[in-house]
Amino acid sequence: MITPAEEQVPATAGVTPSAPWATTITYMVALLVIASISVTSHLLTNRIVARQSTTALLVNTAGRQRMLSQRITRLAQQSADGTLAPTAAAAQILALTARMETAQHQLIDGDTAIGLKGSDAPQIHDLYFGSKVHLQQQVLDFLAHARAFAAQPSPNLSDPHLHAMVTAADTSLLDGLDAAVALYQSASEHDIRHLEHLMNTLTALMLLVLILEALLIYRPLFNRLTSAISLLLKVSTTDFMTGLLNRRAFLAAAERELAMSSRSHVPCCLLLIDLDSFKNVNDTYGHPAGDLVLQNFAAVAHKSRRDGDLVGRMGGEEFALILPATDLDGGIQVAERLRVAFAESRVTSNGRTIAATISTGMLCTTGGSLTECIAHADRLLYQAKHSGRNRVEAASTAAPARPLTSTHAGAH
Numbered sequence: 001m002i003t004p005a006e007e008q009v010p011a012t013a014g015v016t017p018s019a020p021w022a023t024t025i026t027y028m029v030a031l032l033v034i035a036s037i038s039v040t041s042h043l044l045t046n047r048i049v050a051r052q053s054t055t056a057l058l059v060n061t062a063g064r065q066r067m068l069s070q071r072i073t074r075l076a077q078q079s080a081d082g083t084l085a086p087t088a089a090a091a092q093i094l095a096l097t098a099r100m101e102t103a104q105h106q107l108i109d110g111d112t113a114i115g116l117k118g119s120d121a122p123q124i125h126d127l128y129f130g131s132k133v134h135l136q137q138q139v140l141d142f143l144a145h146a147r148a149f150a151a152q153p154s155p156n157l158s159d160p161h162l163h164a165m166v167t168a169a170d171t172s173l174l175d176g177l178d179a180a181v182a183l184y185q186s187a188s189e190h191d192i193r194h195l196e197h198l199m200n201t202l203t204a205l206m207l208l209v210l211i212l213e214a215l216l217i218y219r220p221l222f223n224r225l226t227s228a229i230s231l232l233l234k235v236s237t238t239d240f241m242t243g244l245l246n247r248r249a250f251l252a253a254a255e256r257e258l259a260m261s262s263r264s265h266v267p268c269c270l271l272l273i274d275l276d277s278f279k280n281v282n283d284t285y286g287h288p289a290g291d292l293v294l295q296n297f298a299a300v301a302h303k304s305r306r307d308g309d310l311v312g313r314m315g316g317e318e319f320a321l322i323l324p325a326t327d328l329d330g331g332i333q334v335a336e337r338l339r340v341a342f343a344e345s346r347v348t349s350n351g352r353t354i355a356a357t358i359s360t361g362m363l364c365t366t367g368g369s370l371t372e373c374i375a376h377a378d379r380l381l382y383q384a385k386h387s388g389r390n391r392v393e394a395a396s397t398a399a400p401a402r403p404l405t406s407t408h409a410g411a412h
Helices: 019-080 086-109 122-129 135-151 160-170 172-237 247-264 278-285 287-304 328-344 370-386
Strands: 268-275 310-315 318-323 347-349 352-354 358-365 391-396 405-408
Touching: 019 086, 019 135, 019 160, 019 172, 086 135, 122 135, 122 172, 135 160, 135 172, 160 172, 172 247, 247 268, 247 310, 247 318, 247 370, 268 278, 268 287, 268 328, 268 370, 278 287, 278 352, 287 310, 287 318, 287 328, 287 347, 287 352, 318 328, 328 358, 328 391, 358 370, 370 391
Parallel strands: 358 391
Antiparallel strands: 268 318, 268 358, 310 318, 347 352, 391 405
């Protein structure tokens, strides 16, 4: 029993009218997320570079404080032991103390002119202003002793200001300045590690977005595109009512098979089939019933064919088969099997049972043009029609000595 035609082109599974809009919105959101991550990563990279530059300035400035304290103390000692003239030493000491004081202000408050921002790390603030070290006060005390020493006209080695400077430069102040350098570097490394962690997180997030985009957007798009291409190919090569190859697709396939048969000298068979008295079916039972008969033949032909055999609808109630690598006897067997199977099949329309038969013209050949082969098979079909219908008329050009062969199972 054949149900009403399933000839309509099937919709692509899972695709709704809103799907393209949803996909577009999802794609745009993914692009915005990736763009945001890229911009943020760029800003973080700039911040890391700026932070490294600031760290270099801070470490250099803090290291210069240590160097200046050592130079000031050495100049004071040279002035006290007479190695340098007190006036010349005093001028250098005052110049170096001014530089040291400026550097101290830069470390504490920052200096926009040189792109230096003071550190707000709690450890550094505690180092400079906490009661334990109070490095800020130590620096100020050192500078005060240095200026007081430089103000003396005749300094000597027993000068208390010199003693305080030497003690500070060799112990507490030196340790404090060393600790400041280490803390500046450590605080900066901590900030940079934090920024790098954010960078890694953003990179992982962007990779995740790309993976999700591939899975949720591109893969469905690719699947829909593949389905659309397959559907388009099917529509362009398939007869919408019967599901068989349409005329154009069948002729192209038959031409390929004939060319292969010609090259290999292996025979193939071309069958042209026409439903007998099909106009009477339409006139008696109606065109919907005629459509059911056509679909019934397509189903029987598809079931009866062998692997590799091709079945097509040439138009109206006319069909065709191409049987590759098949000689005359083999072709007749296939044609007879199909003829009998269709004659025994039935369809039902509006409670009425309909039977139909076919007439077949079959040509077995190893060459010749497709047009010539079709014309030859068509003549055989015409002969079958005029010999009583419901029969197979066959001939072979592959073996010229073979006589014309005709088989039948009674007129219809």
